[in-house]
Structure formats: C-alpha cells, structure tokens
Amino acid sequence: MGLSLSDGPSKMQQLMRYFDHNATTGLDPQVLEAMLPFLQTHWANPSSAYQFARPVKRALAEARAQVAGLLQAQPEEILFTGCGTESINTALNLAAQLGPDRRHLVLSEVEHDANRRYAQYLERQGWEVTWLGVDAQGLLRAEQVREVLRPDTAMVSIMWANNETGVLFPMQAIAEVCQQQGVLLHTDAVQAAGKVEIDLRLVPADLLSLSAHKMHAPKGVGALFVRQGTPFDSYLLGGGQEGGRRAGTQNIPGIVAMGCAAQLAQSRLLQTGCIRELRDHLELGLRKQIEGMLINGHPTQRLPNTSNMAFEGIEGEALLLQLDRVGVAASSGSACSTGSLEPSHVLRAMGLSARQALSSIRLSLGHVTTREDIDYLLEHLPSLVARLRGQTPFKPESKSIASHGPLT
Amino acid sequence: MGLSLSDGPSKMQQLMRYFDHNATTGLDPQVLEAMLPFLQTHWANPSSAYQFARPVKRALAEARAQVAGLLQAQPEEILFTGCGTESINTALNLAAQLGPDRRHLVLSEVEHDANRRYAQYLERQGWEVTWLGVDAQGLLRAEQVREVLRPDTAMVSIMWANNETGVLFPMQAIAEVCQQQGVLLHTDAVQAAGKVEIDLRLVPADLLSLSAHKMHAPKGVGALFVRQGTPFDSYLLGGGQEGGRRAGTQNIPGIVAMGCAAQLAQSRLLQTGCIRELRDHLELGLRKQIEGMLINGHPTQRLPNTSNMAFEGIEGEALLLQLDRVGVAASSGSACSTGSLEPSHVLRAMGLSARQALSSIRLSLGHVTTREDIDYLLEHLPSLVARLRGQTPFKPESKSIASHGPLT
Numbered sequence: 001m002g003l004s005l006s007d008g009p010s011k012m013q014q015l016m017r018y019f020d021h022n023a024t025t026g027l028d029p030q031v032l033e034a035m036l037p038f039l040q041t042h043w044a045n046p047s048s049a050y051q052f053a054r055p056v057k058r059a060l061a062e063a064r065a066q067v068a069g070l071l072q073a074q075p076e077e078i079l080f081t082g083c084g085t086e087s088i089n090t091a092l093n094l095a096a097q098l099g100p101d102r103r104h105l106v107l108s109e110v111e112h113d114a115n116r117r118y119a120q121y122l123e124r125q126g127w128e129v130t131w132l133g134v135d136a137q138g139l140l141r142a143e144q145v146r147e148v149l150r151p152d153t154a155m156v157s158i159m160w161a162n163n164e165t166g167v168l169f170p171m172q173a174i175a176e177v178c179q180q181q182g183v184l185l186h187t188d189a190v191q192a193a194g195k196v197e198i199d200l201r202l203v204p205a206d207l208l209s210l211s212a213h214k215m216h217a218p219k220g221v222g223a224l225f226v227r228q229g230t231p232f233d234s235y236l237l238g239g240g241q242e243g244g245r246r247a248g249t250q251n252i253p254g255i256v257a258m259g260c261a262a263q264l265a266q267s268r269l270l271q272t273g274c275i276r277e278l279r280d281h282l283e284l285g286l287r288k289q290i291e292g293m294l295i296n297g298h299p300t301q302r303l304p305n306t307s308n309m310a311f312e313g314i315e316g317e318a319l320l321l322q323l324d325r326v327g328v329a330a331s332s333g334s335a336c337s338t339g340s341l342e343p344s345h346v347l348r349a350m351g352l353s354a355r356q357a358l359s360s361i362r363l364s365l366g367h368v369t370t371r372e373d374i375d376y377l378l379e380h381l382p383s384l385v386a387r388l389r390g391q392t393p394f395k396p397e398s399k400s401i402a403s404h405g406p407l408t
Numbered sequence: 409m410g411l412s413l414s415d416g417p418s419k420m421q422q423l424m425r426y427f428d429h430n431a432t433t434g435l436d437p438q439v440l441e442a443m444l445p446f447l448q449t450h451w452a453n454p455s456s457a458y459q460f461a462r463p464v465k466r467a468l469a470e471a472r473a474q475v476a477g478l479l480q481a482q483p484e485e486i487l488f489t490g491c492g493t494e495s496i497n498t499a500l501n502l503a504a505q506l507g508p509d510r511r512h513l514v515l516s517e518v519e520h521d522a523n524r525r526y527a528q529y530l531e532r533q534g535w536e537v538t539w540l541g542v543d544a545q546g547l548l549r550a551e552q553v554r555e556v557l558r559p560d561t562a563m564v565s566i567m568w569a570n571n572e573t574g575v576l577f578p579m580q581a582i583a584e585v586c587q588q589q590g591v592l593l594h595t596d597a598v599q600a601a602g603k604v605e606i607d608l609r610l611v612p613a614d615l616l617s618l619s620a621h622k623m624h625a626p627k628g629v630g631a632l633f634v635r636q637g638t639p640f641d642s643y644l645l646g647g648g649q650e651g652g653r654r655a656g657t658q659n660i661p662g663i664v665a666m667g668c669a670a671q672l673a674q675s676r677l678l679q680t681g682c683i684r685e686l687r688d689h690l691e692l693g694l695r696k697q698i699e700g701m702l703i704n705g706h707p708t709q710r711l712p713n714t715s716n717m718a719f720e721g722i723e724g725e726a727l728l729l730q731l732d733r734v735g736v737a738a739s740s741g742s743a744c745s746t747g748s749l750e751p752s753h754v755l756r757a758m759g760l761s762a763r764q765a766l767s768s769i770r771l772s773l774g775h776v777t778t779r780e781d782i783d784y785l786l787e788h789l790p791s792l793v794a795r796l797r798g799q800t801p802f803k804p805e806s807k808s809i810a811s812h813g814p815l816t
Contacts, residue, residue, distance in 0.1 A: 016460050024453040024657065032447055039440055039626060045432040048739060049725075050732040052424050082490025082628065085646040085656035114646030114655060121645055213657060218447060220490065220628045220659025237529055238493040238522030247522060248493035249432065249621060251628025254659075317457075324458040331456060 017373045019330040021214075022163050022191055022306060022364035027257075028216035034260035035218070038253040046250055047241060056252055063259025067223050070262040071208065072199045079224045079242045080255050084190040084211030085114040087224040088157075090235035090246070091186035091207040092118040095155035096127070097233040098184075102154035105129045106183075108140055108169070109349040110162055115188055116345075119157070132158075136351050137298040138165045142173035149177070155184040160192035160208075164333040164346040164362055165297035166306025168196065172203045179204045184230065190214055194265030195272060195303045206230045212254060216366075217261035221254035268367055275365050276304035282363065282374045283307055289382035296347055296360055305365040308333075310352065314388040316361045322384040323361075328377060330363050425781045427738040429622075430571055430599055430714060430772035435665070436624035442668035443626070446661040454658055455649060464660055471667025475631050478670040479616065480607045487632045487650045488663050492598040492619030493522040495632040496565075498643035498654070499594035499615040500526040503563035504535070505641040506592075510562035513537045514591075516548050516577070517757040518570055523596055524753075527565070540566075544759050545706040546573045550581030557585070563592040568600035568616075572741040572754040572770055573705030574714025576604065580611045587612045592638065598622055602673030603680060603711045614638045620662060624774075625669035629662035676775055683773050684712035690771065690782045691715055697790035704755055704768055713773040716741075718760065722796040724769045730792040731769075736785060738771050 018026070044053035046060050064075040071078075081087045092115065095105060107119050109131045119129045130148045134140050145156055156178050161168050171187055178185035186207035189198055194215040200208065208225040212218060226232055226245070238247030283295055292312030311319065316332045323330055333344045343357035352360070363377070426434070452461035454468050472483040479486075489495045500523065503513060515527050517539045527537045538556045542548050553564055564586050569576050579595055586593035594615035597606060602623040608616065616633040620626060634640055634653070646655030691703055700720030719727065724740045731738055741752045751765035760768070771785070 018460070020453070020456060020458075023456055024451065026451045027447050039435050043432065043434045043626075044737070045428070048428060048431055048737070049728065050428075050737045050739075052426070052737045082494060082659075083644075083656035085644050086490060086494075088646070089644055089655075112646065113648075114644075117645040117655065211657075218451075218659070218661055219657050220662045236491075236493050236497055236522075237525040238496070238520065240521075247497075247525070248491035249619075249627050251490075251626070251659075251662075253626055254628045254662075320457065329452070329456070329458045329460045331458075 015327050017328045017376050019328060019363040019365065019369070019373070019377065021366035021369075022166075022362065023331055024213050024219065025216045025366055026368070027218055028261060028264060030264060031217050031257045031260045035253040035257040038256050042252075046252060047239065059256050059259075060250060060252060063255045066259035067210070067262045068225075070193060070198065070266050071225055072201045073225050074228065076243075077225050077228055079226060079246050080250055080258070081222040081224055081246055082220060082248070082251065084188070084209055084214070084222045086235065087209035087211070087222040088112070088114040088186075088188055088190075089118050090224055091209060092122065092155070092157060093235045094207070094231070094233050095157075095184065095186075096122055096125075098154045098231070102152055103127045104150050104153045106132065106145060106148055106153060106156040106158070108132045108134060108158050110134055110138065110164075110167075110346040111157065111159055112163055112188055112190070115157055115159070127154075134167075134349050137301075138162060138167035138296070138346070138350050139298055139301060140169050142170050142177050145174050146177045146181070149181045149183055153181075153183045155186055157186040157188070160187050160189040160198070161196065161303050162297070162346060163191045164344055165308045165350075166191070166303035166364075167297045168192070168301045168303065171205065175204045178206075191303065191306075194262075194268070195305055197269055200225065200227070210258075212258035212261060215258075215261045215265045217257040218254055221251050221258050223258065271367055272304045275367060275369065278369055278371065278374050279305060279307055279363075279365050281371075282365075282377060283309075285374075285378040286381060289378070290385050293385075294356075296350065296352065305369075307363045307365075308347075308360055309363070310347075310356050310360040311385050312356075312359060314359055314385060316359055318388055319361055319384060322388065323381070326380050326384070328380065330361055332361055423735050425736045425784050427736060427771040427773065427777070427781070427785065429774035429777075430574075430770065431739055432621050432627065433624045433774055434776065435626055436669060436672060438672060439625050439665045439668045443661040443665040446664050450660075454660060455647070467664050467667075468658060468660060471663045474667035475618070475670045476633075478601060478606065478674050479633055480609045481633050482636065484651075485633050485636055487634060487654050488658055488666070489630040489632055489654055490628060490656070490659065492596070492617055492622070492630045494643065495617035495619070495630045496520070496522040496594075496596055496598075497526050498632055499617060500530065500563070500565060501643045502615070502639070502641050503565075503592065503594075504530055504533075506562045506639070510560055511535045512558050512561045514540065514553060514556055514561060514564040514566075516540045516542060516566050518542055518546065518572075518575075518754040519565065519567055520571055520596055520598070523565055523567070535562075542575075542757050545709075546570060546575035546704070546754070546758050547706055547709060548577050550578050550585050553582050554585045554589070557589045557591055561589075561591045563594055565594040565596070567596040567598075568606070569597070569604065569711050570705070570754060571599045572752055573716045573758075574599070574711035574772075575705045576600070576709045576711065579613065583612045586614075599711065599714075602670075602676070603713055605677055608633065608635070620666035620669060623669045623673045625665040626662055629659050629666050631666065679775055680712045683775060683777065686777055686779065686782050687713060687715055687771075687773055690773075690785060691717075693782075693786040694789060697786070698793050701793075702764075704758065704760065715771045715773075716755075716768055717771070718755075718764050718768040719793050720764075720767060722767055722793060724767055726796055727769055727792060730796065731789070734788050734792070736788065738769055740769055
C-alpha cells in the first residue's frame with residue numbers, strides 16, 4: 001500500500017484557515033499514532049478471555065485513567081460511549097428512571113440540542129422541565145438554580161461552557177447548590193474540556209459528558225463521568241461491557257485515541273493563554289475596522305477560543321459563504337443545526353432579536369491556530385462585511401492598524 | 409513518524425490462530441486504507457456547510473450506498489449508529505413508542521443480549537413479551553411466530569443467524585408472516601451480514617441491525633436499516649444528523665470503513681463456500697478423533713463459518729484456556745458475556761443440560777482462516793480434550809487421518 005503517516009497535511013489543509021474548532025477538530029498526529037496499533041494489530045474484542053485480548057484490555061484501562069486524569073476523577077468513574085450525545089442522553093435517561101416522585105428537571109435555555117431534545121422528549125412524557133434563562137451576556141447565576149429546586153427535582157443538567165458563545169457557567173457554585181439540596185447534577189462539558197481546567201475534586205457534579213472529537217481525537221467516541229455512589233441505569237442495554245453500565249463492544253481505537261487526546265489536552269491547558277491572546281487580538285482588530293459589530297457573550301467569563309459576533313445589517317450565512325470562498329471555515333453556531341433557518345436559540349435567549357441572531361457567526365480557535373490565520377481573517381473579514389453591506393471596502397490603513405496593533 | 413501501513417501483520421498475529429470471528433474481526437487492510445484519509449485529512453464535521461466538509465459529505469453518502477448495497481436496500485434506508493447494540497436498542501425503542509394499543513413483543517429465546525435485555529427492560533415497564541423457543545437443533549419455524557401474533561403486537565424481533573451456534577432462522581417466511589399480519593419485524597443481522605446473502609427485496613423485514621466490526625471494519629460503528637415508510641423515532645436525541653433520525657456527529661472514518669467493508673463482504677460472499685468447506689473439514693476431523701463430541705445446532709441451516717461443539721466430561725472454559733496456551737483464540741459463546749459462569753441461554757434453550765452447555769466452545773472462522781489453521785487445531789484440540797478428560801493423548805495416526813483426510 002505504501003501509505004505513510006509522515007506524508008503531512010493535505011493541500012486542502014494548507015489552503016484552509018480553520019475557525020470552527022467547536023464543531024470538530026483535526027486528529028492530532030500523536031493521537032493517530034497511539035490509535036493505529038489498535039486498528040492494525042491489537043484488534044481483539046476487549047471482552048475476550050484469551051491472551052490476544054490482553055493488550056486491548058490494558059489499553060482500555062489506560063485510556064480510562066487518562067480521561068479520568070483530565071477531570072481529576074477516578075478511572076472507575078469513566079464510562080466510554082459512542083459520542084457526546086449518547087453521554088448526555090444517558091445522563092438524562094438516568095433522571096427519567098428515578099421514579100414517580102422525581103419528575104422535575106432543570107435545564108438552561110441555552111443547552112445543546114442533545115440535552116434540550118431529550119428534556120423536551122421527557123416533557124412530552126409528562127415530566128416537568130424548568131428552563132432557566134440567561135442574561136444579555138449569556139450568564140446564569142447559581143442562585144437561579146437554587147430558586148427553582150423542588151423536592152421532586154430529579155436532575156439539574158447545565159452545560160459547563162456554551163458551544164455557540166463560549167460563555168462559562170459558574171459550575172462550582174451550581175454544583176454546590178445541587179449537592180446541598182441532594183439533587184443530581186449533570187454537566188455537558190463537551191466544549192469546556194481541554195479549554196478550561198475541570199477539577200471534579202472541587203466541583204461536586206455527579207455526571208459529566210465529554211466528546212472525543214472536540215479535542216483532537218476522532219469522531220465516534222464519548223465519555224460519561226459518573227461519580228462513585230451515583231445511582232445508575234444503562235441507556236444502551238445488552239452485553240456486560242463497561243462494568244455492565246454501557247452495552248456494546250467498545251470502540252478501542254477511538255477510546256485509546258480519546259485517552260491520548262485527554263492527556264495532550266491536559267498538558268496543553270497552559271497554552272490556552274496563547275489562544276486567548278490570539279482570540280482577543282482578533283476581536284480587537286475586527287472592532288477597530290468594523291462598525292456595528294457586537295461580541296455575543298460575556299467579555300471574560302468565556303472559553304478562551306470562542307468568539308461569537310453579530311454584524312449589523314448582514315446575514316451571517318452570507319458572510320460564511322464569502323469566508324468559505326476565501327478559504328476560511330467558520331459557522332453560525334452548532335454544526336448539528338447547520339442548514340436550519342431558525343435563529344440560534346442561544347442568542348435569542350440572550351435577548352438578541354431574530355435579525356441580530358441571524359447576523360451572527362462563530363469563530364472558534366484551536367492550539368493549531370496561528371497568528372497568520374488571525375491576520376488573514378483581519379485582512380479579509382472587514383472587507384467582506386463591507387461588501388455585504390454595500391459599502392466601499394476598507395482601506396489599507398485600517399487593515400494595517402489591525403494586523404500590527406498591540407495584543408490586549 | 410515514519411509509521412507505514414505496509415509493515416504487515418505483527419508477531420502476535422503470525423503466532424495466533426484466530427477462531428473467534430463471531431466476536432470480532434481484524435481490520436481489512438483495504439478498509440484501513442479507505443478510512444485513513446478521513447482520520448488524517450478530511451476530518452471536517454459532515455454537518456458543516458463549507459467546502460472543507462464536502463469530501464466528508466460525499467464519503468458519507470457513498471458509504472450509505474455501499475451498506476445499502478450489501479442488503480439490496482436503498483441508501484436512504486440506512487442510518488449509521490455507534491454499534492450493533494445501539495441499532496438493536498433503537499429498533500426496540502421504536503416498538504415502545506407505538507402507543508398503549510401495541511404493548512406486546514415477540515422474541516426468540518436465543519436472541520443476543522442487546523435484544524433480550526431491552527425486551528426485559530420493557531417487560532419491567534409493563535410490556536408483554538412472548539419468548540419463542542427453539543428445537544434441539546436450534547431451529548425456529550415461521551409458524552411459531554404466526555401462532556403468537558396478536559392485535560396488540562408491536563414488533564417481532566428475531567435474529568437472522570445465531571451468534572453462538574450460527575443457526576439460521578427462516579427469515580423470509582417470518583417476514584412474510586409479519587407482513588401479512590401488519591406487524592413490524594426487526595431482525596438482528598449482526599452475525600449474518602457478509603456470511604450469507606441478505607436480500608431485502610425478497611425479505612420484507614422493516615428493520616435490520618448491523619455491526620461493522622463483525623465484518624472487518626473497526627469497532628464503534630453500526631447501522632440500522634429502516635424500510636421506507638416505517639414509522640420511526642430516534643433513540644439518540646439531539647442534533648439533526650442522519651436526517652433527524654440519529655443524533656450525534658457521525659463517526660466518519662468508521663462509517664467510511666463500514667461502507668468499504670460492506671462492499672468487500674458483498675464481493676466475498678462467493679468465497680463463503682471455501683469457509684464452509686474448512687469448517688466442515690474441521691468438524692469431521694474432530695469427530696473422527698474425539699468421542700463424546702456434539703455439534704450444537706442444525707447441520708446445514710447454519711452460518712458457514714460457525715461451529716459450536718460440546719465435549720462430554722470437560723469444562724469449555726478449561727479447554728479454552730488450554731487452547732489459548734497453544735495460541736488458539738476461541739470462546740465459549742458471546743464475548744459480551746465472557747466471564748459469566750452461567751451456561752449459555754442459547755444452548756439451554758436448545759435443551760442442553762447446564763453441564764452440556766458449560767462443556768461447549770465456539771469456533772468461528774473467517775475468510776482469512778487457512779487450511780493450516782484448521783490442521784493446527786486438528787492436531788492440538790483432540791489431545792487437549794483427552795488430557796482434560798484424564799485420558800492418554802491421541803496417537804499420531806489419528807492426527808494424520810484428520811489433517812490429510814478428504815474435505816467433505
């Protein structure tokens with residue numbers, strides 16, 4: 001075959017400026033190297049008893065420890081699943097199994113669809129859901145959670161960081177409220193993991209969902225943290241895998257990859273300052289060149305890599321199309337709802353009008369994003385906005401201010 | 409990195425005689441070659457709108473057509489899932505959504521745990537399940553299905569081929585019975601796919617489950633056939649992937665691999681005669697050398713690759729341990745329940761005593777199994793059985809009969 005992993009990035013990757021790391025991320029070469037032996041050589045079923053399965057079992061245990069390490073959790077508190085959505089659905093299904101005395105759920109209005117749709121499904125089955133609003137900056141206060149807890153509350157399910165705006169919720173305070181009231185807390189940390197520190201010794205959440213492909217591991221694998229002592233019901237039913245807690249032959253190459261990626265993410269947490277600097281430089285540069293531009297979301301209580309911005313008088317989708325033409329990959333929010341003509345439920349919950357929400361795009365950076373990528377965007381985005389507004393494109397001097405201005 | 413896919417099989421693989429293809433299969437080098445670009449280069453989220461996602465979307469469509477091709481189905485009738493278990497659970501969940509007038513299910517007693525456990529879960533929720541028995545050869549008649557159908561039957565869920573014995577059920581006749589009575593039929597074809605022909609133009613099943621890793625594609629991906637016009641409810645809820653029928657970012661490398669593997673499996677269907685010849689040669693050779701040995705399952709209504717045999721007076725687990733010591737990987741049944749000390753529910757349903765069931769092992773071949781592998785087993789297995797029975801090992805002449813005897 002003669003295929004070699006050292007061939008390097010393709011032409012497409014060289015030409016593309018990728019600003020959609022919240023949608024998915026490229027596979028880290030180290031992650032590919034870690035998983036490849038489990039595609040080529042160690043492909044035994046991990047449930048098998050023979051010697052051939054031993055390296056597979058060992059790798060599964062190591063990956064579990066690596067994912068636990070990213071969260072400061074114990075390996076036996078990690079279940080592997082098929083995706084972040086399955087992890088989130090599994091958590092909510094658990095709430096649904098708590099019995100007739102616990103039929104109330106608490107979610108924020110800005111949760112990912114994997115959370116929202118499951119809760120809406122339970123609503124149709126007779127559960128009651130309290131949807132907590134957010135303020136104009138996308139923030140939610142722990143006090144809001146406390147105020148709505150009831151004796152029949154089965155679970156609070158609130159994301160650690162928002163996928164569209166990057167806004168961070170006060171997870172420690174929320175978890176403490178839930179702990180005090182004896183209510184289960186699930187948090188969707190799909191976007192937070194690897195971007196901000198997650199220490200489950202400090203944050204007493206009961207359940208936490210992760211997705212591998214948001215942190216430079218492949219698609220098709222997720223994890224669910226289940227704190228020791230938490231009541232648990234499987235969502236996928238069948239074989240006794242994952243200690244009887246998730247049926248289905250484990251995706252070993254994917255799990256090994258996720259373990260490796262979790263370890264890399266942990267080691268790269270210190271670098272997130274650089275990502276934040278680039279992101280802030282981008283936002284400042286754009287603000288200088290573009291009037292009628294708003295950053296959606298709190299200026300600091302936000303993931304270091306995410307920038308969601310509204311451009312007065314234009315359609316976000318049209319801008320994305322123009323960006324795509326100059327090789328910039330970005331999105332208007334969740335990739336899961338691409339193609340929907342509905343304004344983002346996240347931005348609407350923050351009080352943006354439908355028009356404002358539809359004028360927004362999301363730029364999300366990664367550790368592979370370079371200063372050159374940012375400069376490229378600073379060079380092209382303002383003129384594309386101007387063109388879409390029917391204005392004369394910006395003059396070179398405004399570009400030079402942005403691309404050589406100080407980082408803040 | 410300098411890793412190359414042309415390095416060939418590892419030392420472990422060269423030394424190992426793998427007789428557990430019903431548990432999992434090795435990744436086909438062609439499948440790895442097909443999926444690798446989707447790990448390295450084309451890693452965009454398939455839901456994204458930009459150019460970078462186009463090759464990913466195209467590959468997803470192609471894989472869907474390839475999997476449909478294996479079943480003689482239409483591409484839009486194929487959903488990709490995270491594993492066979494998820495496919496099966498999704499089918500049964502559908503039955504559970506049909507409303508209060510349809511709360512009766514029909515399963516065979518020998519279904520895989522992914523089917524059994526979900527049905528048992530529904531039983532606990534108030535559904536009624538009729539469990540159909542099998543005869544001493546593991547067979548089930550379509551007439552048995554007809555006899556138990558009721559106006560409130562929501563679904564019949566019966567496997568195409570049994571994972572432990574390889575026994576084939578008369579799926580066309582069963583499907584026709586269900587069609588006549590207007591009852592949904594799901595069939596678990598995880599073990600049948602690629603081993604026998606599946607033509608859904610002739611077999612009017614409504615739903616059919618597949619797993620990629622049983623046909624030389626990686627773990628972590630499955631598929632569910634949903635015939636056009638079948639009522640459908642998602643099991644994983646969230647984003648609008650898979651036409652709104654299965655939420656969660658698609659495992660593109662896995663899906664591409666499954667598509668490629670489906671095409672290869674289709675092209676290899678003609679070779680299954682060779683696998684059957686090897687398997688029959690093995691059974692005949694062992695029968696000649698070992699007294700008190702029974703083949704569990706019908707002699708011909710059986711997958712060409714599967715041999716389940718009981719050895720009077722020994723424990724299957726002890727034999728497997730001895731086989732492992734001489735480099736033979738085999739199992740006592742479903743890998744999903746390895747470690748369980750319970751006798752197989754499949755063999756018990758066929759009327760074997762607990763002791764007989766516990767004296768059984770399963771040998772499952774693949775297209776990579778060689779005559780040399782069979783001869784190796786014919787050389788070692790009889791003496792291991794004899795030793796475990798406390799008998800003198802067999803003499804060389806009996807070995808030579810087996811390893812040079814005619815194929816039958």
